[in-house]
Amino acid sequence: MTGKEVIKSNSTQRQQVSREVLGGVLLGTAAGDALGLPAENLSPEQISRRWNGKWRMRFLFGRGMISDDTEHTLMVAEALLHHPDDAEKFQRALGWKFRWWFAGLPAGVGLTTAKACLRLWIGFPPSKAAVALAGSGPAMRSAIIGAYFADEPERRREFVAASSRLTHRGRQADTAALAVAECMALVVRTQLQPEVVQILELLRGFSGEREWQIALSLIESSLVAGKTVSEFVRAGGLEKGVTGYSMHVVPVAMYAW
Numbered sequence: 001m002t003g004k005e006v007i008k009s010n011s012t013q014r015q016q017v018s019r020e021v022l023g024g025v026l027l028g029t030a031a032g033d034a035l036g037l038p039a040e041n042l043s044p045e046q047i048s049r050r051w052n053g054k055w056r057m058r059f060l061f062g063r064g065m066i067s068d069d070t071e072h073t074l075m076v077a078e079a080l081l082h083h084p085d086d087a088e089k090f091q092r093a094l095g096w097k098f099r100w101w102f103a104g105l106p107a108g109v110g111l112t113t114a115k116a117c118l119r120l121w122i123g124f125p126p127s128k129a130a131v132a133l134a135g136s137g138p139a140m141r142s143a144i145i146g147a148y149f150a151d152e153p154e155r156r157r158e159f160v161a162a163s164s165r166l167t168h169r170g171r172q173a174d175t176a177a178l179a180v181a182e183c184m185a186l187v188v189r190t191q192l193q194p195e196v197v198q199i200l201e202l203l204r205g206f207s208g209e210r211e212w213q214i215a216l217s218l219i220e221s222s223l224v225a226g227k228t229v230s231e232f233v234r235a236g237g238l239e240k241g242v243t244g245y246s247m248h249v250v251p252v253a254m255y256a257w
Contacts, residue, residue, distance in 0.1 A: 021188055022077075025147045029073045034064025040108070043241040044230070067108050071101060072141035076163055080148055087155075088127075091162040095126035098166065110244065113137050116167035130169035136249040138164035138177035146181030150188035156181055157206075175207045176246035179254065182206065196223060203254070215251040222255065229256045 038059050039047050057064035075097040083089040102109065102117035109117075112133045119129040142160050149156035157178060164177045182202055186194050203216055215236075222232045232255045233242060242252050 022144070022147055025144050025184065026070075026073060026077065029143060030066050030070045031064075033066050033069040034059065037065060037067050040067075041241075044233075044239075068106055068110070068113070069140040071106070072137070073144050075101065076141045077144050077148075080145070080159070084148070087158045087162040090159060091126045091166055094163060095120050095129065095166055110135055110137050113167045126166055130165050130167055132169045134170035134172035134176075134246050135168055135244050136173070136176060136246045138168050138173050139180045139246055139250050142177040142181040143184045146184030147188050149181075150185040153185075156185060170246075171209060172211065173246045175209055175212050176250040178206060179203055179250055183254070183257075196220075199254075211247050215247060219251060219255050 034057060035055065038051075042050075051058065056062075059065040075094060079090050079094040079097060082093050098113075098117050099120050102114065102121070112131045112135045115131045116129045119131075120126065138160075141163060145159050145163060146156060149159060160178050160181045161174060164174050168174075183194075183199065186199070186202060200216055200220055204213065207213075218232070218236060222235055227235065229252070233239070233252055236248070236251070238248060238252075242248050
């Protein structure tokens with residue numbers, strides 16, 4: 001089989017991932033983003049003082065609003081459609097999308113992403129624009145990559161890395177983004193809620209980083225103990241609230257899932 005035939009075969013295989021599945025990833029991202037946005041950067045005490053009862057859409061008049069989390073996911077999806085077989089071209093296309101998005105002065109943009117976008121505008125190539133910090137920006141936009149490349153593990157990791165290193169340069173950010181993509185790929189492949197043992201085995205397998213392994217051990221022991229998400233957060237030393245650090249955000253999100 002020639003190189004062109006392989007690329008054509010892979011593209012056909014990806015097209016078989018139903019639009020319903022990919023649309024579900026995008027809608028799920030938007031819904032979760034809109035639900036959580038009003039509480040962003042607030043402590044548990046501040047949240048409990050402002051709102052009581054069941055959590056719901058409440059940004060304005062009972063409606064929610066998406067943030068950069070969803071916008072980045074959509075930009076990644078668009079770049080994937082244009083360059084599904086070349087991670088370097090994908091990264092360049094995504095870099096231009098980030099440039100023009102940043103030019104619109106988006107509200108709530110993370111400091112690291114803002115610095116990377118400024119670097120892109122002043123002439124840094126996409127491969128050199130990332131800032132050496134380990135925020136959760138890459139993780140918030142990697143689920144769609146996991147779904148798109150659900151049956152292509154090497155391509156999945158290659159594209160997650162290309163997306164992550166456009167804005168963030170840190171092994172923790174890489175690990176967190178890949179964790180989200182790998183879990184999404186697992187769900188798409190099985191079409192089921194995977195067993196906890198299966199998830200933990202998957203997450204332990206792609207990074208031996210000590211901090212990551214400690215977080216996974218805490219997830220496992222907390223699940224065995226039947227702890228709530230709030231109790232898990234406190235057990236991780238985040239009583240004042242979950243920070244934007246990728247090794248805080250993603251383990252909490254995984255535990256909630």
